[in-house]
Amino acid sequence: MYALIVFLPLVGSILAGLLSLNNQDRPAELVTVTGLLLSLLLSVIAFAEVAIGGTPVTVDIGRWIVSGDFAAQWALRFDTMTAVMLIVVTGVSSMVHIYSVGYMSHDNARARFMSYLSLFTFAMLMLVTADNLVQLFFGWEGVGVASYLLIGFWYKKESAHTAAMKAFVVNRVGDFGFALGILAVYVLFDSVQFDVIFAQSSLIATTNIEFLGQSLPALEVAGILLFIGAMGKSAQLGLHTWLPDAMEGPTPVSALIHAATMVTAGVFMVCRLSPMLEYAPFALDVITIVGAMTAIFAATVGLTQFDIKRVIAYSTCSQLGYMFFAAGVSAYPAAMFHLTTHAFFKALLFLGAGSVIHALSDEQDLRNMGGIWRKIPVTYAMMWIGSLALAGFPFFAGYYSKDMILEAAYAAHSGVGNFAFVMGCLAAFLTAFYSWRLLILAFHGKPRASADVMAHVHESPLVMTFPLLVLAIGAIFSGWLGYELFVGHHWQQFWGDSIFILPTNAALENAHHVPTWVKLLPIGLAASGVAIAVLCYAVFTGLSAKIAALFWPIHLFFFNKWYFDELYDAIFVKPAVRLGHFFWLRGDRDTIDGFGPDGVSALVYRISGACSRIQTGFVFHYAFAMLIGVVVLVSWYVLRFKG
């Protein structure tokens, strides 16, 4: 039965793919949505049995790659962490499937779209149920391809297929680290199986490994290499450049893949590997710092963007940073908690943004919005709920999970922990600011869209608003419901063996006993962020432009996303192409061919001058040379034995 959770979406995807050959959109929608809803139902059962009931299960399917001691099996592992992810993935995915029926209704390749969505879901489920690193990699690459296909779904659009390729290639850079990490783990443990790795981590905590001519602490090397993979998939600072561009895909895709599920795969991996990473303190510090840097970096960029989806994308990037530094200070349950709540409210925000875009005839620029809140009240309310949850207002989902993370960072009482705490608090302030900037610009003020567009503004149909309502319930209650279970004093009982924390890394436990100001600070910062946003954009409408003009270098720096794209273009992309041309023309053509065959042939031409015979001569010469060889061989034999 558990295997069905994973394979139903695959079946749906294949069927929808076949149906797309004949453009049978409605049946394709039906089959994929049904598959997902069934999968969701089974996931809920699995969650009850595995997580609440505390009975982890592994479903063996068969051998995959076995060579010598290297053995990667096909097997599905269901423990608490998987069960949580199952709910998140199938929950959000089924809502997105339903929403897409409405959102894509004007598209003429709906069957293909639904097929890709289900394919993605299958790959994501393979990822979260993996019982070894290689199968995790299978899911990892699978979601990457699905993401590539979906970002480039409107393949005729230049910007869409450019973004699709960028996403795949940047992710591949991360995968480069992931693959090496798998190799390191295999060499260390003689296995890629999670159970074996986790059981033996404590034994080899002090072992060194030969890496690039150095002798380095083994688990640190493996941990950091694997984390590079996580950085790619979860768009962490340095490998984040693909995520904002990925917004070229249809909005349901952004909600499912680039907010709720795929981008959290990196966080999931880090938490999954907690039994190993606990013995790699340096790797954890790296994770903390990268996470904290990403949280603040993305928030600063989010302040200045005008594309509604990009603002939310940077917000996602920033929130992923929170999850990473939570994991980095060993508060894995807090990271998983935020992952879960974030999935609901961020999917809600994206789908809400989609509804806005839909209402405004595909307008995405905040500068051309405004004054529509009365016309689309449901969407407006949903965006409020999502923003309140994101900013962490009391009793909304984000309040429980984000504050838990900040408290854990504070309670880690380490240098990197404090750094993460400060960055996290600053980012919390910025988050509230850009969220309300978005709300005000999108919904309030005078309408800035053309009269023609404004005339068409309409609330979305039920098939789109229903998923919003479901997600809104999650965005409101998931924090309150999950708090005790996920990160309460008895977290160990819930998570079982799926998360391991060394007794000395007690950030999570200590987080319950931080001073009151630490608990109140994030709320205060969020409130002031909202207040300032309201001042800048609603009360004194010209203020934001003045501030931007006053601090123009900083604004420009943020607005241009810290110039990462330009930098990478200059140091990687352009040199690679130039080097390719250089190797081809100077290396292959001039050097190798010049001195090799072409040089020799020129010589031959000059000596023999028998150009005319060349055309028929080769085969003959060749056969002749061969024949000579045989003759020599035979004559040698004759001389030797007869003579």
Added chain:
Amino acid sequence: MIDNWPILSIITFMPLAGVLFLLIIRGDDDTVAHNSRNVALWVSAFTFLVSLVILIGFDSGAPGYQFEEQRVWLGDTGISYHMGVDGISMPFVLLSTFLTPLAILASWRSITNRVREYMIAFLFLETMMIGMFVSLDMLMFYLFFEAVLIPMFLIIGVWGGPRRVYAAFKFFLYTLLGSVLMLVCMLAMYIDAGTTNIPQLMSHEFARGMQTWLFIGFFASFAVKVPMWPVHTWLPDAHVEAPTAGSMILAGVLLKMGGYGFLRFSLPMFPFASEFFAPMIFVLSVVAVIYTSLVALAQSDMKKMIAYSSVAHMGFVTIGIFSMNEQGIAGAMFQMISHGLVSAALFFCVGVVYDRLHTREISAYGGVTAVMPRYAVFFMFMMLASVGLPGTSGFVGEMLVLVGAWQANTWLALFAATGLVLGATYMLWLYRRVMFGRVVSAEVQSMERMQMREYGIFLPLTILVLFFGVYPMALLDVMDVSIQFILDDLTASGVALLVAR
């Protein structure tokens, strides 16, 4: 009863018998062309069916050679007619018999002049390929190994593109150099061991100094075939000029002759030299992976780009073989079979659009997806297989090679793994430029949709690539014993295995 049949000889010479059929076809040009195509297709398809006998009858648990045949040939000289297959050669035999009918089908419409001669060349080529893989006598191996190139010369030189003479000449120069050196080495080996029987040569201990020279001689020949950097420059030209089917076989089977040679000769016969030269081969392979990937980025000709990608992929093969551990060799073998399928399919992908637009310039295309959506699916799948997506055969080989490489040297693994990034870059870029975007021209807009014949070529390839990606054990189990044999042989010769896993 079937046990007593000389099944390998039958498979080897069945295509040659088809050549006789082709020779006796009479009639006007159209009839000859039509009948030649059909005869060639049926003969090669039948050969494939017969070759399934060795797949079914093959006992993967048994050590040594199976379906062995040995007959007196040149008296008591130690030279005999000797055939047999083990886990290393059997997959290649199947690969050859599988790809040949597909290649013939691929040339159905694109070859219109001298069809009979073309088909003769292909069937002759098939016999030589199979013969090369099943030979257990060094002299036989040599004859087949060199004879394979004659029909390929003709296919490129007669039915090739405008610069076919240059390409064939280049091919000739490279190959000749290698062959001469290999022949000299074979002579020396015969003098030393008194036999050309391959199993006996494997157990013969050549003096260490001699091994070095022999290794170099064989290396010269095999490295050109692989091809390894810097003797790879014949390949892009040969591919560009060759007709589609020629490229399919060239990339699909002929490139594997080098890797097969390393596994059959260099490793088991010259273990010390192999160990000694491994670092050099690692360096050349890493250069191949990075250098040719970058060069592939710079190409504007689709075929040339895929040709360069082949060089990069074959770099993985040589890395795997010379990391001299189980995963490395298994990975290299797997990579060769997988590349055989995937690159053949990719060259066919180019062929499909070339048949319609008669150009290989990437810039002439754009937006093909909108015109040929089903073609886009196949091309996408093969493109992803080429970049090593897990779930396709491309992943298994690369992963195992990397596992093997890491155990040999972590720098090696690091550099080889850059292929993951670079490979994705040039393949995705190619796909994007050809398939995505708006339809660039009226010519592209009017490209006709895929035909049944073309589905008939894509489907089997797609199914196999997917099958080996999900259940690679079908192949790994077959190779296991033979790889173990090579490793035991290396250990027995006292080569300090880099990692004895």
